[in-house]
Amino acid sequence: MKKNIVYFARMDFIDPKIVDYSEQHTQEESHLLAELNRYTHTSVLKPRMLSGHLQGRFLSFISHMIQPMHVLDIGTYTGYSALCLAEGMKKEGRLYTLDNNEEVMYTAAGFIKSSAYSKQIEMLTGEALESIQLLNQRVPQWDLIWMDAEKSQYSDYYHALIDKLRPGGIMMADNVLWSGKILDQKALEKDEDTKLLDAFNKMVYQDKRVESLLMPIRDGIMMLRKL
Numbered sequence: 001m002k003k004n005i006v007y008f009a010r011m012d013f014i015d016p017k018i019v020d021y022s023e024q025h026t027q028e029e030s031h032l033l034a035e036l037n038r039y040t041h042t043s044v045l046k047p048r049m050l051s052g053h054l055q056g057r058f059l060s061f062i063s064h065m066i067q068p069m070h071v072l073d074i075g076t077y078t079g080y081s082a083l084c085l086a087e088g089m090k091k092e093g094r095l096y097t098l099d100n101n102e103e104v105m106y107t108a109a110g111f112i113k114s115s116a117y118s119k120q121i122e123m124l125t126g127e128a129l130e131s132i133q134l135l136n137q138r139v140p141q142w143d144l145i146w147m148d149a150e151k152s153q154y155s156d157y158y159h160a161l162i163d164k165l166r167p168g169g170i171m172m173a174d175n176v177l178w179s180g181k182i183l184d185q186k187a188l189e190k191d192e193d194t195k196l197l198d199a200f201n202k203m204v205y206q207d208k209r210v211e212s213l214l215m216p217i218r219d220g221i222m223m224l225r226k227l
């Protein structure tokens with residue numbers, strides 16, 4: 001059954017009709033993800049932060065292509081991206097999901113517990129950068145990383161992780177077009193997040209260790225493959 005309700009609030013620069021059409025021709029969410037999507041929109045603050053149907057299927061698609069052993073999800077929120085990224089993991093794979101907000105972690109924990117991946121997902125509550133430092137000592141290398149926490153710290157996350165990303169491994173960062181503000185000269189001069197996201201995009205593009213691909217999906221996803 002194709003649903004015609006679009007739960008996530010869209011970033012404004014993609015024609016809503018195009019988003020609707022794309023959703024209607026994309027594999028549906030599982031029951032659990034649809035329930036998580038609904039619950040987040042009815043009971044949790046700032047539901048527009050949730051990845052949502054289309055972006056979630058994109059994350060799952062990439063994960064199935066990579067079949068990762070070690071996955072890092074930076075910015076758990078209610079657990080939507082973690083559950084999508086877990087779908088393509090190897091049987092013995094492990095996914096680590098980080099957030100500094102105990103309330104959303106509590107919600108995410110409930111949904112993760114009801115999923116098929118409960119034994120493979122580890123949740124770390126605390127500052128993302130500190131959790132990354134801890135995990136870097138435990139995990140031999142990263143195969144797949146999704147960055148979706150503090151936008152002003154994307155470059156810090158990148159520098160902390162790039163040496164641990166295996167050759168051929170994929171890192172993706174959400175919201176890098178910042179609802180189109182990335183092209184707004186005033187925002188680039190005055191808004192710190194816009195400025196730092198622009199610097200992040202330029203830094204990745206210029207880094208010879210990676211191949212970059214900025215996808216104008218939803219709010220913009222910077223994808224990079226370690227060479």
Ligand SMILES: C[S@@+](CC[C@H](N)C(=O)[O-])C[C@H]1O[C@@H](n2cnc3c(N)ncnc32)[C@H](O)[C@@H]1O
Nearest residue numbers: 049050051075077080081099100101128149150
């Ligand atoms: C956009 S939401 C993540 C959405 C989620 N990835 C999804 O697809 O549904 C960003 C999350 O990052 C968390 N966050 C923000 N700054 C953080 C930080 N410095 N350390 C850890 N988590 C942080 C917020 O609490 C929030 O839950």
